[in-house]
Amino acid sequence: MERGQNYSINIEEIESEVKKMIHHGQEVVIVGGAHPLHRHEKLAIAVSKAMRGHSLQETKTDGRFHVHTKTYLDGAILKEEMERSTDVLAAGLLDVSDPGLSNKYFLRQSWEDESEGSNDSIVKHKPLWSPYSSKHQKGKKKKAVKKKGDLYRTYGTRVIPVFILSLADVDPMLMMEDESLVWASSDVVIVLQHLNEKIPLSYVSETERQHAIPSQVQRHILAGIASALGGVSAPYEKTSHAHERPVTNWLWAAGCHPFGPFSNVSQMSQMLQDVALRNTIYARVDSALRKIRETSEYKTLHLNTSRLH
Template sequence: MALKSLLLLLCYASFLTLNLLASQFVSAAQKAFRRDPGHPQWHHGAFHDVRDTVRSDVRSMLHSRAEVPLHVPLEVNVVLVGFNGDGGYRYTVEVHKLEEFLRASFPSHRPLCMETGEPLDIEHLLVYNVFPAGQPELIALEKALKEAMVPSGTARESDYGREVPLFEVDATAVEPVFQMLYSYIFDTENVRYSAAEMDRPVPIAIFLVNFDKVRMDPRNKELDLDSFMDGKLTPLTEEDIKNQEGQYIYRYRYNGGGASQVWLGSGRFVVIDLSAGPCTYGKIETEEGSVSPRTLPRLQHMMFPRGFGPASAHSTHEFFIGQLASLISTTIEQVIAPDVRFETVDITSRLLIPIIVLHNHNRYNIMEKGHNYSINIEAIEAEVKKIVHDGHEVVIVGGSHSLHRHEKLAIAVSKAMRGHSLQETKTDGRFRVHTKTYLDGAILKEEMERSADVLAAGLLEVADPSLSSKFFLRQNWMDESEGSSDSILKHKPLWATYDSKHGKKKKKTEKKQGDLYRTYGTRVIPVFVLSLADVDAHLMMEDESLVWTSNDVVIVLEHQSEKIPLSGASSPSLASNGSKPSLQPSLSTVPSSGKRRCSLFLLFSHSLCRSLSLSLSLSLSLSLSQILCAD
């Protein structure tokens, strides 16, 4: 009897233990972003594979008579979220099939230089890693997105579709969850890089997202998404597939920027949500560079190409795989490895940025803090230091000058005024042609470049007298002799010694007192801010921007107009310089920063300027980042 009681007690204890283990297993399985022992580790395998061939590739590039580019591997990680039979339409993408298609169709990419139109001396050998995200991570993202949706009126499903409820999502609210997914996949939550280690390989990820819109409908408050963490999803009927769009639309806005279904995170990832939108933005009455409801692939168009019934499974699936591969290739060419604007190699160790304000009024001073037109130099300096390499020295100084005292610059501003005809179609269908005035940055640069060094030296003298001897060398200040007591510190530029011995007699030139020479190892990037009053209320630079940049100068236009209408539209309204859309196939929008925002070609640098308080400071920082990052 005692033995029987002991056996019953052991059986009961075993039963309780199994129940406890089962409950712990279920709770562990339902937790998203959980890294269990034995979880596969991500590693940058592409760089380890080519380590032995780098030396031979460099030698071939340097010594070959043919134009042989240097092959640099670029590892691209494509994370499929909701394409494992658990997302919208319960659609499944074969990971290995997509990976093989990418390798066969887009094996390499060679960026170009926009200044010369020639390809660069490097060619990226693309290495693709495609893998799916788990169902718990998908549900966690859907839960965060559902909580961040805010009603915003109605919108059309397509150009001529019906109007349905519209919800908008602030991308910064769901970005931390995507960052958790990034850290979970690549095991970076416990990694802390120092400033000297930031150039080490860091994973680049493209998140292709396919959410279940019915499951995360913000109007359905009764549905508990936590119950889908690890539970088996029920298959969809034909009627459920027809209603997978959920009778609503949601779109992203990054810090109040233009509406989009794709956005660039502050880390090393980009999010492409195929369930969001559709969105329309771009130049009016042109197809180049604009985004329409058919720009990005949608499962709705694949499942119901003519809006009636499902199409053949094989043909549509192959076509959709091709669209996904093309979308990934475009993302690589535009975001991950884009073309560079200037073919410049910067080997300097110091960076001097004089901010020169040229004004034609005395109503306010941009250099003074406390008003809407102030420039936050400290914030600009902090952002520029994030761009340059470790060990680079950055000095930013500012000064204000009146155009009335610089006649040549005032004449240059007057000469740079141009006008062009603009054709617009009004809302009532009428076609109107009018003339729009703009500033030509190339003419301004030609005149301002000549006086940049003089103005910068003057600003340095006012800001800190000790900097002048460090960044500029006073040569022959009070001594007209050719000799020098210190041949290292006081030397002539190299080009000054290249005098022709055979030719005309050398013309004797007198050197002016106070002549200044730039010291070696220093790069000077002057920033001219034109603070103009009593000008055309719609005055802008060319390409409908307030900023003009080249490889060595930045010109910013500032005047008192609150909003300037543009010839671009971001659904559902006409855009202005207070709410500027992305006109190129970019994956980000402009962050909101005061009353004004930067120009269109600087949109990808939005993560560099989160801490700026005024948009003029934002424009300056983004312009400088464009010049520095191009190198």
């Protein structure tokens, strides 16, 4: 978090870029903090479990195939292991960094977790609408009973944790899958950082081989947030239903965006900002339509049941 270093992270710049991807009236708050991983045993174990290796065959100057094992960090497995962890960083980062923010952005009616040794109190409250939900449960299958301390969805506020794993004494060629330093889903961003030299990639620009700099993660953080918050994908990728996988067109790899091995910019172009805003509108409309369909189906089923009686 120190300024003036090659590995520094500029939170103000990231916040400025994120604000360009949200609509008028919405608010962005970024809370940063440094937490030694060795003090959080369960998260350290999760990182260790997420280490994977795969075999590579490369030709050397002698013209022969040489097989070696390359270690990488699997983001999907790491997320799963961190979800299983009960560590305070995995569930209560907001309360740890700034308790006042959780009071501002989250409704709290009555605390349900009064057991000792639990500090993960971000959204452990009984929702205000729970008394009204019981009347809508008639005719439906019984759901699992909520226990004390369970997490409830809080509407109107979205928290996206961004974990920057700044590791020491690791493989100097360590990266995440697909020769990347970032992994993102809809609810979490994981970025890998270590202070080793340039890592040669399998990508070539003209006659020069591309390299990844694992100490400089500013643009990778922004790319992960753009993907998780605005649903923005790399401009050189598109989903192919025929191939059942993303298809790449590297002609679009260069430009003002933080994605991929050919970018070196920690900014979002105006086009990608508009894409993020458009995706937000689409998501809201889709969510509203789903609710309308569910309500309509429930009313129809309830009406038919009443007629049978």
